[in-house]
Amino acid sequence: MFYPTAGQFKTSYQADYALFPVRQDAFLLGVIALFAFVVFPLTASEFTFRALLTPVLIYSLAALGLNILTGYAGQLSLGTGAFMGVGAYACYKLVSIFPEMNIVVAIALSGFFSATIGVIFGLPSLRIKGFYLAIATLAAQFFLVWLFQKWGWLYNYNASGAIQVPNIALFGVTVAGPRATAIAQYYFVLCTVCVITVFAINITRGRIGRMWKAVRDMDIAAELVGINLMRAKLMAFFVSSYIVGIAGALFVFLWRGAAEANLFDIPLSFRVLFIAIIGGLGSVLGNYLGAILIVALPVIISTVPKALGLPIDAATAEHLNVMIIGALIITFLIVEPHGLARFWAIIREKLILWPFPH
Amino acid sequence: MEFLDNILVKPFADMAAAPDFLLQVLWEGLVGGVLYALIALGFVLIYKSSRIFNFAQGIMVVFAALTLVGLHEKGLPAFIALPLTLVVMLVLAITIERVVLRPLVNQPDIILFMATIGITLFLIGFGELIFGGENKVMITKELMIPTDSFVFEPFGGFVSIEQKDLTAVIGAMLLVAGLLVFLNKSKIGRAIRALGDDHQAALSVGISLSTIWVIVWFIAGVIALATGIVWGARAGVSFALEVIAFKALPVLMLGGLESVMGAIIGGLAIGILEKVFEIYWGQPLLGGNTEAWFAYMLALLVLLFRPQGLFGEKIIERV
Numbered sequence: 138m139f140y141p142t143a144g145q146f147k148t149s150y151q152a153d154y155a156l157f158p159v160r161q162d163a164f165l166l167g168v169i170a171l172f173a174f175v176v177f178p179l180t181a182s183e184f185t186f187r188a189l190l191t192p193v194l195i196y197s198l199a200a201l202g203l204n205i206l207t208g209y210a211g212q213l214s215l216g217t218g219a220f221m222g223v224g225a226y227a228c229y230k231l232v233s234i235f236p237e238m239n240i241v242v243a244i245a246l247s248g249f250f251s252a253t254i255g256v257i258f259g260l261p262s263l264r265i266k267g268f269y270l271a272i273a274t275l276a277a278q279f280f281l282v283w284l285f286q287k288w289g290w291l292y293n294y295n296a297s298g299a300i301q302v303p304n305i306a307l308f309g310v311t312v313a314g315p316r317a318t319a320i321a322q323y324y325f326v327l328c329t330v331c332v333i334t335v336f337a338i339n340i341t342r343g344r345i346g347r348m349w350k351a352v353r354d355m356d357i358a359a360e361l362v363g364i365n366l367m368r369a370k371l372m373a374f375f376v377s378s379y380i381v382g383i384a385g386a387l388f389v390f391l392w393r394g395a396a397e398a399n400l401f402d403i404p405l406s407f408r409v410l411f412i413a414i415i416g417g418l419g420s421v422l423g424n425y426l427g428a429i430l431i432v433a434l435p436v437i438i439s440t441v442p443k444a445l446g447l448p449i450d451a452a453t454a455e456h457l458n459v460m461i462i463g464a465l466i467i468t469f470l471i472v473e474p475h476g477l478a479r480f481w482a483i484i485r486e487k488l489i490l491w492p493f494p495h
Numbered sequence: 496m497e498f499l500d501n502i503l504v505k506p507f508a509d510m511a512a513a514p515d516f517l518l519q520v521l522w523e524g525l526v527g528g529v530l531y532a533l534i535a536l537g538f539v540l541i542y543k544s545s546r547i548f549n550f551a552q553g554i555m556v557v558f559a560a561l562t563l564v565g566l567h568e569k570g571l572p573a574f575i576a577l578p579l580t581l582v583v584m585l586v587l588a589i590t591i592e593r594v595v596l597r598p599l600v601n602q603p604d605i606i607l608f609m610a611t612i613g614i615t616l617f618l619i620g621f622g623e624l625i626f627g628g629e630n631k632v633m634i635t636k637e638l639m640i641p642t643d644s645f646v647f648e649p650f651g652g653f654v655s656i657e658q659k660d661l662t663a664v665i666g667a668m669l670l671v672a673g674l675l676v677f678l679n680k681s682k683i684g685r686a687i688r689a690l691g692d693d694h695q696a697a698l699s700v701g702i703s704l705s706t707i708w709v710i711v712w713f714i715a716g717v718i719a720l721a722t723g724i725v726w727g728a729r730a731g732v733s734f735a736l737e738v739i740a741f742k743a744l745p746v747l748m749l750g751g752l753e754s755v756m757g758a759i760i761g762g763l764a765i766g767i768l769e770k771v772f773e774i775y776w777g778q779p780l781l782g783g784n785t786e787a788w789f790a791y792m793l794a795l796l797v798l799l800f801r802p803q804g805l806f807g808e809k810i811i812e813r814v
Binding site for chain 1: 548594595598599602603604605606608609610612613614615616617618619620621623624741744745748752781782784785787788791792794795798799802803804
């Protein structure tokens with residue numbers, strides 16, 4: 138009733154494979170876009186931008202990159218944080234070597250650096266599978282973070298060892314650096330995320346995406362039906378690391394403003410992995426739902442007891458936060474191992490059929 | 496040429512010039528390796544019996560050690576605190592089996608792996624909430640672990656071996672020997688191995704899956720406690736210990752996920768090699784702290800030639 142799909146007939150394969158086979162999906166997305174582009178910027182405060190909106194977008198972009206590798210191509214990666222770091226440091230070097238370079242170009246180029254590194258560390262995936270492959274990505278994780286610390290050239294030999302984002306303008310508006318406003322940064326991130334999402338949706342539902350899914354479901358069988366395993370796996374590593382690298386560049390340039398090497402350490406990798414898994418492996422939508430949950434949770438946990446008047450100090454809140462996230466992960470895995478995206482699919486199904494049970 | 500000389504000649508010349516120092520380095524590496532091997536052993540036990548890649552083993556080490564020290568701080572003498580900690584680990588094993596594992600039976604590996612990360616986070620928050628996040632001192636004296644050190648003077652040099660390290664090595668050897676006997680000779684040990692071979696076949700001959708899982712997680716908890724005591728005596732007890740879980744992963748991969756022998760040999764090899772590499776190559780040439788990644792690179796190299804690890808079961812795939 139709320140989601141009447143009856144009467145929307147498809148008369149060609151093309152219509153069946155359209156981006157929005159059901160009209161209501163397009164309508165719903167339009168409403169979400171309206172909120173993201175118009176309503177939030179008009180109503181949100183500086184704090185909401187910095188603590189919720191921008192990080193949700195950036196984390197979902199990183200999770201999207203990981204999801205392409207782990208959810209679609211089936212290659213487990215525990216090194217997302219380090220690949221984000223490669224993107225961030227590459228962008229930093231590009232901006233400091235070519236100060237005239239447009240920020241969009243710099244961020245787009247920095248993705249290629251992380252993509253190259255991703256392919257190099259993806260090479261072992263041709264021989265090693267499953268959990269053993271996690272070692273290759275963990276090697277990348279620890280080696281790259283160590284490199285960020287030890288290789289002074291990367292952070293321009295700053296005494297602090299951290300990278301500091303300079304003021305960068307785009308079309309006369311400062312989008313990065315200490316003078317940038319939160320709303321400009323939000324719009325920049327939002328547009329980037331939109332472009333990459335469209336790209337990701339199309340690549341995953343096309344020929345390449347089907348190739349990845351075949352490799353994920355059983356790589357030997359995929360090879361037997363004529364899929365070039367090496368190309369499929371390395372392409373997954375390339376595309377995934379590219380998106381993750383861009384997310385890393387945005388992470389530092391459009392949100393944090395400064396970064397030390399240990400920011401990209403294993404907790405960041407795990408956070409992105411949580412988002413991808415809680416959101417749902419093998420879905421694009423899930424990354425956004427997962428990111429909303431993981432980013433909003435600490436904010437809620439720190440504000441709710443205060444609103445209720447419960448005395449809770451910062452340390453306890455922090456510990457509770459960790460505990461609750463752990464418990465939530467287990468709960469989600471038990472209740473719905475396919476993640477929040479599956480939840481939405483079930484709800485949508487129910488809405489279509491309502492008020493009938495079947 | 497000088498570069499090659501620095502890599503290929505000078506480190507060995509240094510080793511030959513100061514053999515006593517080399518011995519000391521090897522000993523330190525060996526002790527570190529024993530600890531890695533112990534943690535990897537906990538992983539292997541759980542992986543063998545349930546195919547769960549238990550990320551929480553590292554945090555169980557911290558949790559066990561914290562419980563022991565925390566109970567002692569509450570005023571309990573060591574000989575009561577120790578068994579009480581074992582009881583806590585048993586309760587933990589039962590809870591994990593009941594709450595987490597049982598509902599997740601038959602899920603894909605990655606889901607179970609994520610669940611153990613969830614357990615890790617929960618235990619970190621829970622432990623910090625109860626015992627506080629600050630560093631604690633392990634109660635070495637109360638547990639009657641000697642703290643002096645033996646000093647040898649081979650080659651006219653100077654090598655010092657701390658007695659608590661020696662205790663750790665001997666204790667670990669006894670633990671491993673006991674475990675091997677238990678796994679190979681006892682009825683429960685056979686049941687564990689049967690489960691590892693084939694869940695359904697094991698169930699059909701009347702082995703209780705849930706009981707064995709509780710036992711396995713409890714044994715892993717006991718190993719965790721032993722590791723925690725040993726490591727805590729060296730470096731204090733705090734959540735920073737959690738990073739050693741990441742050290743155990745390459746050990747596992749190097750040795751093979753299913754092999755107890757592999758965990759031990761892998762642990763010792765990585766412990767010694769990473770120390771030697773750090774001292775003779777890492778610090779002079781690469782700016783130090785190479786221990787952060789050396790084990791992973793080594794494991795990765797080995798895996799390229801043997802994808803199932805040194806002692807792992809050969810992976811056979813059928814389409």
